Amino acid sequence: MLLEIEGLTKEYTRGGKTFPAVERAELSVGRGDFVSIIGRSGSGKSTLLNMIAGFLPPTSGSIKLEGADLYALKDKEISALRNARLGYIPQGAGALSNLTVFDNIRLPYFLSRRQGDASGRASFLLDEVGISPLAGMLPSQLSGGELRRVLIARALMNEPDILIADEPTSDLDIETTGEIMELLARINKNGTTVLLVTHELDTLKFGNRVLTMAAGRLTEE
Amino acid sequence: MKNRLLSGIAVAVFGLLLALVPVCIFPACAKVIETAAGGTVPMKCFWSGQAEIGVGLLILCGGVLLIVFKSPLTRIGVSVMTALAGVLGLLVPTLLIGGCEMSTMACRMTTFPAAVVLSILTVAACAANAHYLWRQNKNLPVKTDGR
Amino acid sequence: MDAKPLTTVNISFQTLRRKPFRTTGLIVLVALLAFTLFGGTVLSKSLEDGMNSLSKRLGADILAVPYGYEADIQSAMLRGEPSTFYFDAGVTEKVAGVEGVEDVSPQLYIATLSAGCCSYPLQLIGFDPETDFVIQPWMLNALDHPLADGEIVIGSSISAKVGQKLIFFNQTFSVTAQLDKTGMGFDTSVFMNLATAKQVARESERLKAHPVAENADLISSVMVKIKNGYDVKDVANSILQAYAKDGVHVVVAKNMISDISGNLRGLTTYIFILAGVLWALAVGVLIIVFSVALNGRKREFSIFRVLGATKSKLVRLILCESCLISIIGTVAGMLAAALVIFPFSTYISALLGLPYLQPSYGTLSAVAGLSLLISFAVGPLASIYAAVKIGRSEIYSTIKEGE
Secondary structure, three states: OOEEEEEEEEEEEEOOEEEEEEEEEEEEEOOOOEEEEEEOOOOOHHHHHHHHOOOOOOOEEEEEEOOEEHHHOOHHHHHHHHHHHEEEEOOOOOOOOOOOHHHHHHHHHHHOOOOOOHHHHHHHHHHHOOOHHHOOOOHHHOOHHHHHHHHHHHHHOOOOOEEEEEOOOOOOOHHHHHHHHHHHHHHHHOOOEEEEEEOOHHHHHHOOEEEEEEOOEEEEO | OHHHHHHHHHHHHHHHHHHHHHHHHOOOOOOEEEOOOOOEEEOHHHHHHHHHHHHHHHHHHHHHHHHHOOOHHHHHHHHHHHHHHHHHHHHHHHHHOOOOOEOOOHHHHHHHHHHHHHHHHHHHHHHHHHHHHHHHHHHHHHOOOOO | OOOOOOOHHHHHHHHHHHOHHHHHHHHHHHHHHHHHHHHHHHHHHHHHHHHHHHHHHOOOOEEEEEOOOHHHHHHHHHHOOOOOOOEEOOHHHHHHOOOOEEEEEEEEEEEOOOOOOOOOOOEEEEEOOOOOOOOHHHEOOOOOOOOOOOEEEEOOOEOOOOOOEEEEOOEEEEEEEEEOOOOOHHHHEEEEEHHHHHHHHHHHOOOOOOHHHHOOOEEOEEEEEEOOOOOHHHHHHHHHHHHHHHOEEEEEHHHHHHHHHHHHHHHHHHHHHHHHHHHHHHHHHHHHHHHHHHHHOHHHHHHHHHOOOOHHHHHHHHHHHHHHHHHHHHHHHHHHHHHHHOOOHHHHHHHHOOOOOOOOHHHHHHHHHHHHHHHHOHHHHHHHHHHHHHHHOOHHHHHHHHO
16 A cells, blocks of 8 residues: 555644544555545545645544655655655645746755756656646746646656645636646556545546545545 | 846946046046146046047947847847957056056046946946856757747 | 756745845845945044054144144145145244253145146145154155255155156156155155255246245244153143244144044944944844745745755745845945945045045955955844744645635
């Protein structure tokens, strides 16, 4: 198993009352899976995803990436792991506005010490997601669909084990949504594990496993 | 476009100031000395000032040309030549012609320092511009951002 | 494609480039500070050195001058402004007889219409090499014989070499010595013995009437050195009491010097207050700008974290941005100050009318280093709060807040 989640719980305290946003979630993801998690907004799916990506420490339970417990790691180690093995596509405008498209894509490469051809890989990815002509532009000059492609290319820069996407098709029109989902499916076919959360039923047909999140509980169909 | 205008205007202003220094900003010493014999002889510093006017006008033209020409290669050429004119502006009061013997004379106190400072600024601006254009130009053929 | 690696410095540089207005403003602010700090310090140091050299080497305690010319002797000594005031040569003997006076030496000032090199009024000072204790301490090379007729000593600003011949009023003089840089009027004066000075005055008659040409028994001032154990004020008063009726007035050198140092202290204080205010202003503005920008940039920093940047990387990014601003501003400001204060040093000293001696290269580089350090410190100091704050925040909260 690539990713193993056991008894994952996250509790929030609001107005003196404690309530669970995610309750005892269990999930195993194998290499090459395309997992979709669907749920209404407020169902806890973003909280779950953030815990999986290593941004939000759980109240209890564990997340293991190939056996290594994410939240037992120090900041430096978890940063390195996030950089090398997790490709995260944030919700909304997730590009760095001060850097060009090309620099946005190759940035993850430079966040830890490694050797290789960053520019070559970035050019390859630009071509792969179909935005080569936009390399020198700034994110503010791009459309929503183009921007999403930049984020996908950036998440793929360091050849991660798993691509995690938080509602990658929110605020996109139907046509662009289809294109983005097809792109993710193609990436999955090439061997990258994909885990995404969505609240659009249309996108479910692209995955091979579908889970539902409702009131903090995760169930597989 | 913005850089072209900016560099051109900066150089043109330096040139204009340099040309104006001996005329009205910091004139050199009175232009004629009376010898004991009663004759009149113009002093070296006057001729230095005249030469600086010429150099200043040349630099002014360089600045205007930097705005007029669009081709980066032409502008590199103009920048280099204008930088060399700046070097000339530096050499006139220090080596080529010179001025009065005493450092408290108007020419050595104000005219020459002003000319030297403006010449240095001209050389720096033109060299920086040439360097910038050269690097831009080197990148041009593979540049894909369409600017 | 530009394939420069995306180091911390490069990323910071790109960020600064995308906000040209803000970046330029901050750089100009720091440059202003560096300009004031470096330029002001060099200026006040030069004046201080000029002052020290004046008080250290001005051998005279009292200067006796004709009544009404007290201000003129000061401008003659400090700025080398050609002066023409005279009284009878007998005053030298009279003053020498006053109780408490140890040495006296007469000086004769002759303003020329034009000198050999330039049409610029030059101060010719005649002095008595036998009794002099004012001019000789400044000489670079000791004289092996008392200054003979036709021999001259030149101030440091006159570019001639020892042994060279100079021509004034159709007469040839040979340069036998040059003075060290004094920072005052002596730098532009030419010195000769009294007989030669009178000869020059007679020659200049051909161009303009000169009182010394008519009456060879005139001098301009008497330098007075007092005996140990006597109070300068008392001796000055005694001279006044005895000879004020003959038109003799006195200037006490110490007062002259303390007047100047009073002005100087005022100027130096003003410069340092200005630099201090600018420093506080720069730090304050940068703190505000960085803190405000931080809130708007939480999303940006969380993205860096998402991509695998460590907390220390974020801290380095912020520090690097502010350091780039402060180092660029500092270098620009100091270069600008150097372009004003060094080429125009003579002009500045002429404008101020105070003794001005540029410090040695060692002192200058120390001043430059210190200014650089103080001015550069603005950057890291101003952003340390922002850096610590961003380093502490969690990614999840910053993603949420940034939305």
